[in-house]
Amino acid sequence: MDRAKIYKNVKDINEEEFVLPGTPLCAGCGGLLALRLAYKVLGQKVVILNAAGCFTLLSTYPYTPFRSSWLYTAMACGPAGAQGIRDALDILIEKGSIPKEENLKVVVLTGDGSAYDIGLQSTSGAIHRNLDFYYICYDNEAFGNTGFQMASSSPYGSRTGTTQPSDAYPMATEQQKKDLFEIWRAHKPPYMATVSPAHPVDLSAKFKKASEYKGPKLFITLAPCPTGWGYGASRSNRIAKLAVECGIWPLKEAIEGKLKHTYIPKFKPVEEYLSLQGRYDHLFKPVRNDFTIKKIQKGIDRYWAPFLKLTSCKR
Amino acid sequence: MVREMLTGNASAAWGARLADVDYVPSFPITPQTEIIENISSWIRDREMNAKFVTMDSEHSMITAAGTAAATGARVFTATSSQGLLYGMEMLYTISGWRVPLVLVNVARAISSPITLEPDHNDILAARDSGWIQIHVENCQEALDAVLMGYKISEDERVFLPVIVNLDGFYLSFTREPVEIPDQKDVKKFLPPFNRENGYFRASKPVSRGAALLGGTGYSFFKYQMHLSACNAISVYKGVAKEFKAIFGREYDTVERYEMDDAEYVIVMSNSFATKGKAAVHIMREKGHKVGLLKLRLIRPFPADDIINELLNRKGVAIIDQNIAPGSGGILYNEVCGCLYHSKERPNILLSVIGGLGGKDISQAEFEHIIDTIKKYHNKKKVPIKPILLFTEEDMKVTNNIIDIAGI
Numbered sequence: 001m002d003r004a005k006i007y008k009n010v011k012d013i014n015e016e017e018f019v020l021p022g023t024p025l026c027a028g029c030g031g032l033l034a035l036r037l038a039y040k041v042l043g044q045k046v047v048i049l050n051a052a053g054c055f056t057l058l059s060t061y062p063y064t065p066f067r068s069s070w071l072y073t074a075m076a077c078g079p080a081g082a083q084g085i086r087d088a089l090d091i092l093i094e095k096g097s098i099p100k101e102e103n104l105k106v107v108v109l110t111g112d113g114s115a116y117d118i119g120l121q122s123t124s125g126a127i128h129r130n131l132d133f134y135y136i137c138y139d140n141e142a143f144g145n146t147g148f149q150m151a152s153s154s155p156y157g158s159r160t161g162t163t164q165p166s167d168a169y170p171m172a173t174e175q176q177k178k179d180l181f182e183i184w185r186a187h188k189p190p191y192m193a194t195v196s197p198a199h200p201v202d203l204s205a206k207f208k209k210a211s212e213y214k215g216p217k218l219f220i221t222l223a224p225c226p227t228g229w230g231y232g233a234s235r236s237n238r239i240a241k242l243a244v245e246c247g248i249w250p251l252k253e254a255i256e257g258k259l260k261h262t263y264i265p266k267f268k269p270v271e272e273y274l275s276l277q278g279r280y281d282h283l284f285k286p287v288r289n290d291f292t293i294k295k296i297q298k299g300i301d302r303y304w305a306p307f308l309k310l311t312s313c314k315r
Numbered sequence: 316m317v318r319e320m321l322t323g324n325a326s327a328a329w330g331a332r333l334a335d336v337d338y339v340p341s342f343p344i345t346p347q348t349e350i351i352e353n354i355s356s357w358i359r360d361r362e363m364n365a366k367f368v369t370m371d372s373e374h375s376m377i378t379a380a381g382t383a384a385a386t387g388a389r390v391f392t393a394t395s396s397q398g399l400l401y402g403m404e405m406l407y408t409i410s411g412w413r414v415p416l417v418l419v420n421v422a423r424a425i426s427s428p429i430t431l432e433p434d435h436n437d438i439l440a441a442r443d444s445g446w447i448q449i450h451v452e453n454c455q456e457a458l459d460a461v462l463m464g465y466k467i468s469e470d471e472r473v474f475l476p477v478i479v480n481l482d483g484f485y486l487s488f489t490r491e492p493v494e495i496p497d498q499k500d501v502k503k504f505l506p507p508f509n510r511e512n513g514y515f516r517a518s519k520p521v522s523r524g525a526a527l528l529g530g531t532g533y534s535f536f537k538y539q540m541h542l543s544a545c546n547a548i549s550v551y552k553g554v555a556k557e558f559k560a561i562f563g564r565e566y567d568t569v570e571r572y573e574m575d576d577a578e579y580v581i582v583m584s585n586s587f588a589t590k591g592k593a594a595v596h597i598m599r600e601k602g603h604k605v606g607l608l609k610l611r612l613i614r615p616f617p618a619d620d621i622i623n624e625l626l627n628r629k630g631v632a633i634i635d636q637n638i639a640p641g642s643g644g645i646l647y648n649e650v651c652g653c654l655y656h657s658k659e660r661p662n663i664l665l666s667v668i669g670g671l672g673g674k675d676i677s678q679a680e681f682e683h684i685i686d687t688i689k690k691y692h693n694k695k696k697v698p699i700k701p702i703l704l705f706t707e708e709d710m711k712v713t714n715n716i717i718d719i720a721g722i
């Protein structure tokens with residue numbers, strides 16, 4: 001268990017590892033780094049409920065990289081699975097069938113395909129029932145495990161296996177990314193946050209803060225994905241950093257629905273972020289698609305405008 | 316022990332209550348809902364010490380049931396029809412986790428057309444899911460099968476979940492006198508669930524439901540599941556024996572009615588077997604040597620017991636209250652399959668489809684079925700197609716509906 005009370009810099013982060021090396025995931029997987037960091041706060045008394053996705057392969061028989069428990073369910077029902085385990089532990093402890101030292105934190109681990117779409121009903125149900133659990137969505141912005149097809153988490157302008165750019169669709173993905181954070185926020189859970197593996201202190205502080213609340217504790221982490229996004233595995237951290245600094249991945253939290261940004265970025269032009277990734281190649285080559293690039297930038301500006309006004313007012 | 320007038324649903328709920336279950340995830344669906352209403356009231360009135368939760372779908376409900384069982388809770392849940400199909404993926408998943416629990420399915424025909432009354436296409440759609448299936452005919456059997464279900468499911472030679480099937484409307488809402496056993500007798504029969512190993516505990520981490528790539532390992536675990544399901548036949552028989560010793564009621568894998576000297580036999584299951592028995596009784600009074608074999612344990616399929624009962628009969632009609640369009644009756648194929656290698660198998664095996672969507676099977680129809688097998692037998696001919704029960708009266712009713720609609 002991590003001992004740090006507050007997280008000010010990386011030295012405060014627990015050195016102990018709970019996800020051991022040697023997993024079958026892609027080299028440089030940003031989501032895995034986020035999970036590793038989250039675990040350092042959660043500690044070992046954890047059971048993970050995994051919904052079908054890339055991370056399902058973490059525990060491939062007869063191996064597991066975890067020092068704690070794991071159960072794979074199906075794609076639609078991670079939170080429902082968490083409900084069964086949480087309730088069973090509660091009632092068995094209450095009845096005295098098992099000692100309370102055997103209690104566990106129940107953590108759902110899903111990709112965005114499950115979180116944004118097929119598993120959304122189950123998540124909504126669990127939040128509504130005020131289930132005491134953690135929910136971690138590693139968001140690589142497409143169905144990554146099946147080879148990177150469009151999901152409702154895929155950003156406007158990105159290329160996926162089912163939204164290839166064409167003359168009719170020069171922007172590739174034509175829809176805007178679904179705002180899962182706001183959907184969750186409408187439920188007013190006790191704690192929810194976005195995190196990034198490139199901001200480990202912010203991530204750790206948020207998991208620590210979440211632990212003070214009983215009820216749903218929901219996280220979406222950006223999961224830079226070398227294979228799907230089309231960049232070299234060593235660049236995940238840089239790309240995650242740029243996502244935050246360009247303002248396309250806001251770091252924020254909401255306590256009982258009350259929203260707060262935990263980091264105000266430097267607002268670098270989004271082009272810096274896009275141009276490093278193969279999934280946006282079509283916006284730059286063979287000819288530059290200014291319309292789409294501008295539209296993405298405008299989307300970011302529009303998102304931040306009200307918050308920046310608020311911040312400056314306060315000042 | 317007390318005797319009360321209970322519906323099939325209330326009887327099933329009593330089964331869960333007496334089994335001292337820890338956890339009941341639920342989602343309402345007609346005609347099952349009365350079960351979860353009863354249980355939730357008992358829990359709210361502190362008559363039952365368990366946790367009740369309303370989930371967001373049957374898919375979620377079956378998931379929560381499975382994960383709670385994987386955590387070592389004794390779990391009960393119930394559904395019907397569309398709900399069972401909606402959660403189908405999880406039936407397979409949970410049996411693969413090898414966790415014990417009991418689910419009551421209150422049979423109801425499947426959409427489309429959407430309808431309410433029973434047939435067995437819902438429950439038989441789950442026949443290959445790895446769950447043990449016990450099909451019941453009356454309210455007492457419903458209560459008793461839930462108790463037996465836990466004992467079978469929690470036996471380490473089995474470790475598979477159990478579905479108890481009872482018919483919607485005909486049984487779910489019919490009141491019958493039911494003996495409610497004493498809690499202390501039930502405790503003797505069904506001690507608390509041993510949750511020593513393999514459950515989620517801080518001191519003993521386990522990884523379950525792990526991915527397995529490649530057919531070799533997959534086959535290994537699937538064969539294990541099959542062999543454990545086969546073990547459930549002898550486990551069932553042992554449990555039935557213990558049940559009889561404590562409660563006095565006897566439940567074999569199949570039930571024989573007027574079978575001793577029967578030349579012609581009707582094979583059927585569930586609540587309509589009561590209609591079948593009444594028809595056999597009347598035919599017996601008329602001097603026909605007919606009998607009825609009721610299938611109770613449908614998964615595992617008790618082939619040896621069925622073969623034993625059907626050898627040397629002149630003819631057998633298998634009434635399927637289900638339909639596999641383009642094939643016929645589901646149980647017909649299974650009964651035929653198990654008889655094939657026996658030289659003394661019946662000459663005539665007739666497939667009959669009836670009772671779909673709860674449509675009645677009349678005395679005249681039962682007699683027609685027996686006449687038909689006899690005719691085939693006497694003329695040394697064999698039936699090639701299933702009989703689809705539909706009388707002139709049924710046609711009239713249908714035409715009348717169409718007329719009213721003005722089509």
Ligand code: SF4
Binds near residue numbers: 025026030054144228
């Ligand atoms: S596809 Fe992407 S998200 Fe999935 S394991 Fe590989 S890098 Fe991680």
